[in-house]
Amino acid sequence: MSIARRARHWRALADGRVRCTLCPRRCRLAEGQRGACFVRACRDGALVLSEEAARPLGCRPDPIEKKPLYHFLPGSLTYSFGTAGCNLACRYCQNWEMSRARAAVTGSGATTDPARIVAAAGASGCRSLAFTYNDPVVFHEYALDCAAAAHAAGLYTVAVSAGYVLPAPRAEFYAVIDAANIDLKAFDDRFYRRLCGARLAPVLETLESLVHETAVWVEITTMLIPGENDDPRRLHALSAWIARHLGCEVPLHLSAFHPAHRMRDHAATSVETLVRAREIAHANGLRHVYLGNLGAEIGRDTRCATCGARLIMRAGYLMVGWALDDMGHCLVCGARCQGVFTTSTRDIVLNHPARAPT
Template identity: 80%
Template sequence: MLAEHPARHWHALADGRVECLLCPHRCRLTEGQRGRCYVRVCHAGALVLSGATQPLGCSPDPIEKKPLNHFLPGSLTYSFGTAGCNLACRYCQNWEMSRSRASSASAGPPIAAAQIAAAARAAGCRSVAFTYNDPVVFHEYALECAAAAHAAGLYTVAVSAGYVLPAPRAEFYAAIDAANIDLKAFDDRFYRQLCGARLAPVLETLEYLVHETAVWVEVTTLVIPGENDDPRRLHALSAWIAGHLGCEVPLHLSAFHPAHRLREHAATPPSTLIRAREIARANGLRHVYLGNLRLEGGGDTWCRGCGARVIARAGHRLVHLGLDEAGCCPYCATRCRGLFTSAPRV
């Protein structure tokens, strides 16, 4: 049986419906109707989450897999998601979870937040990551898990598309230590046609996180041939990051592999990612990483002061970490922004 959990951020409408105030879709639901995320449901005149405390895919992962390259590099993070998502990306690699209605047959048993934190510590993880689907849709449960993680000395990580309204955004990210935000394209048409969303709220989330919170932020763009790989769009995307977020914010450019409703689409060739990195660097971004393909040096970190390689990676595996606890280069003492401490969260 699916567990139900009271929802926050909604109100009742005069016509008997409820309006969800969690994300920009602002779904208006009649009795028994589900939102576009599949998991927020109108029940007995209130908004509830269905299956929200029944996580899927619980597993220790390298933090680099999120991807986060400047946050506790080489550590493990305890990753999990739930069913549902508030975007409908046609190329989603986790579509079995994100487009699921969390049927009682597919959902796991309810797991208390304290159990998540205990499992993370037992697995040797330094953080808990809300990932696989978007934590926006299990907002309330994620907050409970974040509180339990912090109480256990663990950091918290969110992997999100950033499609959320201001009030729940502030509430959620007050409990988050690091986030990787998908900037899927610098093109509202792409968002509308391939993701069922809009670009502007994502840009607002990114600016909010970088300028108004202490959350460590990295950005990922999945580069899809013929969809968002036009050099002019890539130039606009990286120029916006440099101008609005700053040149120290890491950008991960990931290769697309056919999935979900784009199974017949071409995969991203290495040359496309390399060209995208050149464009981003020309716009001033200092840390541009290449993912989903094994490219020599694609995951390495270089000192912006002297140019030395200070972190070496092979895929998601840390090979060498040359920075000290403060993130300073051993050769010129230039500080690399991020979190590199070996200490637990306090």
């Protein structure tokens, strides 16, 4: 295993092993052992990061709506990439070819300097750099370098993450992130333990921290898997928790499951299931609930929470209509829509508790 650098978050143990303090797994590793994420290992009595964690995969410009982020620079492009490895072990992972990739898959190619990634993003007309596909938690150090390069070049930074990270690295990482979509996989600790190899509580802590203690724009995605996390009682509990602990303006994306990885025997999510889940979320007060990963063109538009008028119209991942004024007010009733929007001259940040409107 080629080694790129020493990890930032770890400590030595009295028995000669090292403990990783990046995520709640807190892996204890003997010499030569890799962590559950695959990309961190004990070498010469220290925790090191393998080159797989700094070798970008899947680099390409995407609509920001594909992350999904619907209230952060809608209509813009973001430069997306991931690496190998993941600190969760989701049996239904939709990107398992990357998240579960090993050296045989990632052995070719060289580590890419952050400046090259940022240059490619700028050349593609992107307004932001997105850490996605696998979880940026596992390439923490490389993501910090890329975020610094992005901000220096005038780009925003986006993280798509399961939020499974300990407080100290979480604070360090999200200090350089402008927007995040956090995957709240279910409101059920048993689901997390059985299907993801993780726990629910640290994810909820991450969400509360981001919304109340940082300036990060936050949206949430929950993929509904038939028979696993689509029970109406659980959906009620999930949306009620978001409303009570995060606020009714935080956008929730309900996404359809398609058979993948180790859960190919499960049926795909029906449109009816997603529509029912959206009704439950609305009943609990959530104002912006979207449906995704469907063939049907429903549940994509942003509507005014006050009068119901369509504010941002979408076809697939493309923005095709806009009905907000230059200060983000509904053109019908004048109410403000919470989000990070853009005009011809400047970005306007609206109604976020951690930011002052400009």
